[in-house]
Amino acid sequence: xxxxxxxxxxxxxxxxxxxxxxxxxxxxxxxxxxxxxxxxxxxxxxxxxxxxxxxxxxxxxxxxxxxxxxxxxxxxxxxxxxxxxxxxxxxxxxxxxxxxxxxxxxxxxxxxxxxxxxxxxxxxxxxxxxxxxxxxxxxxxxxxxxxxxxxxxxxxxxxxxxxxxxxxxxxxxxxxxxxxxxxxxxxxxxxxxxxxxxxxxxxxxxxxxxxxxxxxxxxxxxxxxxxxxxxxxxxxxxxxxxxxxxxxxxxxxxxxxxxxxxxxxxxxxxxxxxxxxxxxxxxxxxxxxxxxxxxxxxxxxxxxxxxxxxxxxxxxxxxxxxxxxxxxxxxxxxxxxxxxxxxxxxxxxxxxxxxxxxxxxxxxxxxxxxxxxxxxxxxxxxxxxxxxxxxxxxxxxxxxxxxxxxxxxxxxxxxxxxxxxxxxxxxxxxxxxxxxxxxxxxxxxxxxxxxxxxxxxxxxxxxxxxxxxxxxxxxxxxxxxxxxxxxxxxxxxxxxxxxxxxxxxxxxxxxxxxxxxxxxxxxxxxxxxxxxxxxxxxxxxxxxxxxxxxxxxxxxxxxxxxxxxxxxxxxxxxxxxxxxxxxxxxxxxxxxxxxxxxxxxxxxxxxxxxxxxxxxxxxxxxxxxxxxxxxxxxxxxxxxxxxxxxxxxxxx
Amino acid sequence: xxxxxxxxxxxxxxxxxxxxxxxxxxxxxxxxxxxxxxxxxxxxxxxxxxxxxxxxxxxxxxxxxxxxxxxxxxxxxxxxxxxxxxxxxxxxxxxxxxxxxxxxxxxxxxxxxxxxxxxxxxxxxxxxxxxxxxxxxxxxxxxxxxxxxxxxxxxxxxxxxxxxxxxxxxxxxxxxxxxxxxxxxxxxxxxxxxxxxxxxxxxxxxxxxxxxxxxxxxxxxxxxxxxxxxxxxxxxxxxxxxxxxxxxxxxxxxxxxxxxxxxxxxxxxxxxxxxxxxxxxxxxxxxxxxxxxxxxxxxxxxxxxxxxxxxxxxxxxxxxxxxxxxxxx
Ligand SMILES: Nc1ncnc2c1ncn2[C@@H]1O[C@H](COP(=O)(O)OP(=O)(O)OP(=O)(O)O)[C@@H](O)[C@H]1O
Ligand SMILES: [Mg+2]
Numbered sequence: 001x002x003x004x005x006x007x008x009x010x011x012x013x014x015x016x017x018x019x020x021x022x023x024x025x026x027x028x029x030x031x032x033x034x035x036x037x038x039x040x041x042x043x044x045x046x047x048x049x050x051x052x053x054x055x056x057x058x059x060x061x062x063x064x065x066x067x068x069x070x071x072x073x074x075x076x077x078x079x080x081x082x083x084x085x086x087x088x089x090x091x092x093x094x095x096x097x098x099x100x101x102x103x104x105x106x107x108x109x110x111x112x113x114x115x116x117x118x119x120x121x122x123x124x125x126x127x128x129x130x131x132x133x134x135x136x137x138x139x140x141x142x143x144x145x146x147x148x149x150x151x152x153x154x155x156x157x158x159x160x161x162x163x164x165x166x167x168x169x170x171x172x173x174x175x176x177x178x179x180x181x182x183x184x185x186x187x188x189x190x191x192x193x194x195x196x197x198x199x200x201x202x203x204x205x206x207x208x209x210x211x212x213x214x215x216x217x218x219x220x221x222x223x224x225x226x227x228x229x230x231x232x233x234x235x236x237x238x239x240x241x242x243x244x245x246x247x248x249x250x251x252x253x254x255x256x257x258x259x260x261x262x263x264x265x266x267x268x269x270x271x272x273x274x275x276x277x278x279x280x281x282x283x284x285x286x287x288x289x290x291x292x293x294x295x296x297x298x299x300x301x302x303x304x305x306x307x308x309x310x311x312x313x314x315x316x317x318x319x320x321x322x323x324x325x326x327x328x329x330x331x332x333x334x335x336x337x338x339x340x341x342x343x344x345x346x347x348x349x350x351x352x353x354x355x356x357x358x359x360x361x362x363x364x365x366x367x368x369x370x371x372x373x374x375x376x377x378x379x380x381x382x383x384x385x386x387x388x389x390x391x392x393x394x395x396x397x398x399x400x401x402x403x404x405x406x407x408x409x410x411x412x413x414x415x416x417x418x419x420x421x422x423x424x425x426x427x428x429x430x431x432x433x434x435x436x437x438x439x440x441x442x443x444x445x446x447x448x449x450x451x452x453x454x455x456x457x458x459x460x461x462x463x464x465x466x467x468x469x470x471x472x473x474x475x476x477x478x479x480x481x482x483x484x485x486x487x488x489x490x491x492x493x494x495x496x497x498x499x500x501x502x503x504x505x506x507x508x509x510x511x512x513x514x515x516x517x518x519x520x521x522x523x524x525x526x527x528x529x530x531x532x533x534x535x536x537x538x539x540x541x542x543x544x545x546x547x548x549x550x551x552x553x554x555x556x557x558x559x560x561x562x563x564x565x566x567x568x569x570x571x572x573x574x575x576x577x578x579x580x581x582x583x584x585x586x587x588x589x590x591x592x593x594x595x596x597x598x599x600x601x602x603x604x605x606x607x608x609x610x611x612x613x614x615x616x617x618x619x620x621x622x623x624x625x626x627x628x629x630x631x632x633x634x635x636x637x638x639x640x641x642x643x644x645x646x647x648x649x650x651x652x
Numbered sequence: 653x654x655x656x657x658x659x660x661x662x663x664x665x666x667x668x669x670x671x672x673x674x675x676x677x678x679x680x681x682x683x684x685x686x687x688x689x690x691x692x693x694x695x696x697x698x699x700x701x702x703x704x705x706x707x708x709x710x711x712x713x714x715x716x717x718x719x720x721x722x723x724x725x726x727x728x729x730x731x732x733x734x735x736x737x738x739x740x741x742x743x744x745x746x747x748x749x750x751x752x753x754x755x756x757x758x759x760x761x762x763x764x765x766x767x768x769x770x771x772x773x774x775x776x777x778x779x780x781x782x783x784x785x786x787x788x789x790x791x792x793x794x795x796x797x798x799x800x801x802x803x804x805x806x807x808x809x810x811x812x813x814x815x816x817x818x819x820x821x822x823x824x825x826x827x828x829x830x831x832x833x834x835x836x837x838x839x840x841x842x843x844x845x846x847x848x849x850x851x852x853x854x855x856x857x858x859x860x861x862x863x864x865x866x867x868x869x870x871x872x873x874x875x876x877x878x879x880x881x882x883x884x885x886x887x888x889x890x891x892x893x894x895x896x897x898x899x900x901x902x903x904x905x906x907x908x909x910x911x912x913x914x915x916x917x918x919x920x921x922x923x924x925x926x927x928x929x930x931x932x933x934x935x936x937x938x939x940x941x942x943x944x945x946x947x948x949x950x951x952x953x954x955x956x957x958x959x960x961x962x963x964x965x966x967x968x969x970x971x972x973x974x975x976x977x978x979x980x981x
Contacts, residue, residue, distance in 0.1 A: 070958070071938070071939075071941075072939075072941040072942040073941075076938075076939040076941045077938070077939075079939060080936060080937035080938050080939040081937060087937070088937070090934070090937070091748070091934075091937040091938050091951075092712075092744070092748060092931075092934050092935055092937075092952075093744060093748055093749075093750060093935070093938060093951050093952050093955070094747070094748040094749050094750075095938050095951075096750075096955060096958070
């Protein structure tokens with residue numbers, strides 16, 4: 001029987017005693033001119049009694065290549081060219097050469113009994129072969145498909161979509177994604193942006209709602225996710241092949257703390273056309289106290305300080321409290337708390353009795369006071385010294401929405417605080433199933449900063465480890481990126497079910513973590529073109545190379561050019577802008593008249609109150625709040641007890 | 653130590669040599685002295701070919717053959733030999749790569765049928781294998797029989813080579829040459845063709861004596877002799893021939909790097925003997941190592957041989973290991 005449509009084999013499996021075929025690896029040769037290359041997927045068919053009747057089919061991915069001729073020793077080339085390299089090219093005959101390839105087995109059919117790869121003909125993989133080889137048939141089709149396109153496998157003229165399994169990318173079977181590679185060439189941030197779009201479009205209906213929370217830690221990186229970027233035809237074709245609409249994110253919410261002035265937003269998305277949808281991120285004492293551990297164990301671990309902080313949260317915060325020296329306190333703000341501290345120090349000094357106050361040593365109290373004052377100084381725009389907070393919509397997260405928390409310009413201490421609190425809140429709500437969505441992807445760029453492999457144990461690292469170990473059951477999924485994977489905590493990267501690699505640094509590839517990769521795959525990684533990634537995923541027995549289109553969003557760099565950040569507004573104008581956002585009827589002069597001669601702290605406090613309450617008549621409410629507390633007991637006597645261990649040069 | 657007398661003859665003008673003789677395969681040249689007639693010169697001379705412009709054919713076909721054999725059984729003391737002969741033409745075009753342009757192969761049984769018992773004979777006949785008969789006088793002694801079988805096998809190979817060469821000649825393009833491993837003179841078609849050359853690397857036959865012989869065998873590297881015409885013997889056709897030295901023999905042996913070239917017997921051959929020689933000099937590269945005869949084995953011929961060996965049935969090759977007692981399977 002003649003099957004004319006059969007594809008031609010492009011190679012042949014060969015095995016020798018020294019290079020045998022095994023159940024996991026085989027060698028094959030091809031013509032010298034071939035489309036095969038490192039990363040290509042091939043199909044081997046067992047030679048059977050009739051054509052195509054062998055039965056056993058093996059899929060493999062090329063991991064190494066060899067070329068050699070029948071030259072017995074290099075010396076013989078020298079001899080025949082009489083020592084002249086130019087003459088070597090003049091030989092009338094070209095030596096016999098071989099292209100010999102090593103491939104790692106991706107899949108065998110049937111899977112049992114597991115046997116060495118048959119010495120059969122080798123074919124380039126077709127679309128269907130790629131799906132088989134990567135075991136995607138199990139989850140891309142069927143009653144409840146859960147495939148998430150990650151890119152196109154491109155080799156030998158083929159462009160086959162490669163899918164990740166949502167159950168293994170976003171839980172519950174496995175979860176988390178890690179991407180590494182050198183700056184600027186590895187397309188780490190871009191890949192995550194693309195993949196989020198892919199997830200939003202392909203997240204299986206039966207898994208419910210999904211949102212993403214991205215920490216913007218680098219300049220304008222994630223500030224324009226709602227704006228279209230430039231794509232070329234190749235990108236658009238790839239989007240089409242992957243079944244993704246090339247468009248920016250439809251729903252993005254931006255959050256950024258204020259700058260130290262408390263009224264200008266600390267973000268690069270301050271162009272007048274865009275700044276309107278950036279929500280301030282402002283926390284008060286109670287939000288900070290819950291995560292005070294973050295502040296302490298950055299430098300040291302101190303059980304006594306922990307105990308004192310617990311005491312403050314449990315017994316003091318928002319309660320009527322007697323300081324033991326005859327003073328009553330109701331601590332709601334940093335200012336209130338400082339009042340309590342001063343009362344304690346004064347009381348102890350006056351009584352001269354001891355260094356202990358309610359089982360807490362004065363040194364511990366000083367230390368905690370220092371750290372708290374430190375954060376309110378260093379993260380002035382994030383932590384209000386006084387007054388209410390403005391936070392993410394806990395409980396009101398929406399489906400297919402990206403929440404960008406911009407902490408790019410925030411002090412590292414403040415970044416830790418933001419990470420710790422946001423992630424903990426996500427976890428808390430996901431555990432209670434009242435976040436508003438069933439799954440959240442948390443994107444952390446520069447993971448090596450937040451979960452370094454060495455250095456002291458920090459709260460943030462513990463927390464990232466915790467998500468990576470337990471998040472998959474909760475729908476709390478960590479997508480993290482870093483330049484050097486070897487510098488990240490082993491278990492944080494180890495728990496990522498899916499790993500992507502962009503262009504890699506050669507030194508990094510020389511570290512032990514990359515031992516399993518063949519030298520050829522390493523070279524490929526070290527020279528990987530922009531837009532190509534190597535993917536490891538639980539269903540794929542071997543790493544696979546894919547190409548993905550540019551994300552359909554405006555690049556941060558282009559965004560700041562197209563929407564240059566506005567210069568900081570004056571205090572009055574910034575207040576006007578804030579109020580006008582809440583109530584369009586408000587006229588600048590009305591506000592300016594109101595706040596003239598007012599203390600900035602009072603203005604900020606009143607503004608925060610309006611933001612929190614969202615009254616119908618914002619101006620009237622603002623006026624009332626301004627009048628409410630004219631002379632708070634803040635600044636005056638603070639120098640009475642200077643911090644023992646001033647970390648910041650700034651005056652308290 | 654004999655170094656004293658070696659030193660003595662070297663000091664007296666002998667060129668140093670170091671060579672372990674090896675039985676050469678390929679198309680064996682005739683044994684013994686036959687004599688030759690000068691064509692280019694009356695007395696054999698040497699010519700340097702370094703300045704000659706090498707002939708550069710657009711394409712060249714290279715022909716070689718192999719034979720493999722094995723005693724597979726005995727009928728009484730009469731050996732039954734399984735022989736395999738094959739020949740191939742590999743063509744080299746402008747891309748300088750060799751590709752197979754034609755090949756033939758044949759399997760045969762060599763024995764003396766009437767020395768075998770009837771069942772053996774019948775089995776051979778029924779199997780359909782081509783049987784080559786040994787002469788009666790050769791069949792009696794096994795050692796002799798085996799030598800005779802070897803000759804029969806060679807004859808069979810030469811026949812295959814000749815047939816293939818003649819077919820190849822018919823298809824040869826106008827700017828295309830055929831290079832044959834061995835003599836041309838046993839084929840009328842080959843001897844008559846103007847673009848066929850034979851390259852002989854075993855020197856069983858001697859055409860010269862005395863000073864001429866010395867000139868031929870001490871030819872410096874990159875030199876050829878005058879064109880001569882071997883005296884024909886038996887069915888041999890008229891042919892022109894000359895010696896060519898590919899590599900310096902000094903330090904090795906007289907025959908090291910020495911080729912004898914055969915070409916069509918006409919004036920044109922004389923006119924281009926140097927150009928042909930210069931071309932063959934170029935064929936020294938690439939080296940045909942690891943073959944032990946690399947000093948005179950042209951790489952493309954080596955390539956044809958490698959090709960043929962890789963295609964030969966595995967089981968006619970005798971591995972040393974196969975002399976171990978056989979196991980069950
Ligand atoms: N799929 C793609 N095809 C072609 N170019 C791309 C693709 N994805 C991203 N790029 C380009 O590659 C460049 C680097 O991308 P990106 O900023 O994502 O890299 P990065 O690895 O995050 O770098 P860094 O470590 O500096 O943050 C960008 O200029 C981007 O436009
Ligand atoms: Mg980046």
